[in-house]
Amino acid sequence: MTPLPGSIDETLALLASARYVGDRALATVLFLSLRMGRPLMLEGEAGVGKTEIAKVLAAALGRRLIRLQCYEGLDVASAVYEWNYAGQMMAIRLAEAGGETDRDRLQEDVFSPRHLVKRPLLQALEPQAGGPPVLLIDELDRTDEAFEAFLLEILSDFQVTVPELGTIAAAAPPIVIITSNRTREIHDALKRRCLYHWIDYPDAERERRIVAEKAPHAASALTRELVAFVQRLRGEDLFKAPGVAETLDWASALTELDAVALDPATVDDTLGVLLKYQDDIARISGSRARAILDAARAEARLEA
Incomplete structure (x- = not known):
């Protein structure tokens, strides 16, 4: 098990060891979260690398990653635990067949831990071989306020209450x-239990480093041009601007097409890799794309 970083610089090095190109502001809040044992809430547009941070932490620290993917209607049975009803019914039938008449003993057997199906939040409270796991609660804004309220006990005391078994607490809190x-505001009561960081789109220099790290087969000239194009594209009036994930997808797609530089036809043909809404594609393709490309090429030449 890799020890937790002892400084902000070590945190930056930890991220870099797992090929995550972070900045000092992110490393600072991440270092404080690890040292203080506080949950870290990351907000930002889709595709800027929020989820990747949890994956990187788990890989770099040698910890298990436990992911709870949130969605509308998420409840305790899906997030924390539920009982294996089929197993419980089988236990009852076997007890009846064996002549068991002690109700307390039967109830104790039916509601024993072996019939408990542990979901991500309960799994995160259990001891792990490599140390406390990394618990990723992904896209919390997709759930409702009732689920947020349920999370307060877990984030405050790192424990959950199972009525039939009592309170289950973590021996060591997860990360x-x-x-x-x-897409909606998270309640202040939950935010107060966390450290907070907003992850914005990276500047051109950092985005080039990200592409060089994650899509190393892209030619350097192509990398400069495509990053300059994406940076300018984010300034357009779009329903959904491309994130870093789309930049990497585009770099990979252009590499597959053996492109060494951008040209208007290739840009128009591959806009669907960057933009995910037809209205955005229709607004950008053609003359607007060529204008953005010309400006991006000029900028890339200056950067060369």
């Missing part, structure tokens, strides 16, 4: 990363 795309 908790919560992400939100901010």
Whole structure:
């Protein structure tokens, strides 16, 4: 098990060891979260690398990653635990067949831990071979306020209450990363239990480093041009601007097409890799794409 970083610089090095190109502001809040044992809430647009941070932490620290993917209607049975009803019914039938008449003993057997199906939040409270796990609560904004309220006990005391068994507490708190795309506001009561960081789109220099790290087969000239194009594209009036994930997808797609530089035809043909809404594609393709490309090429030449 890799020890937790002892400084901000060590945190930056930890991220870099797992090929995550972070900045000092992120490393600072991540270092504080690890040292203070506080959950870290990351907000930002989709595709800027929030989820990746939890994956990187788990890989770099040698910890198990436990992911709770949030969605509308998420409840305790899916997030924390539920009982194996088929197993319980089998236990009851076997007890009846064996002549068991002690109700207390039967209830104790039916509601024993062996019939408990542990979901991600309960799994995160259990001891792990490599140390406390990394718990990723992904896209919390997709759930409702009732589920947020349920999380308060877990994030405050790292424990959950199972009525039939009592309170189950973590011997050592997990490392908790919560992400939100901010499609709605998260309640203040939950935010107070977390450290907070907003992850914005990277600047051109950092985005080039990310592409060089994650898509190393892209030619350097192509990398400069495509990053400059994406940076300018984010300034357009779009329903959904491309994130870093789309930049990497585009770099990989252009590499598959053996492109060494951008040209108007290739840009128009591959806009669907960057933009996910037809209205955005229709607005950008053609003359607008060529204008953005010309400006991006000029900028890339200056950067060369």
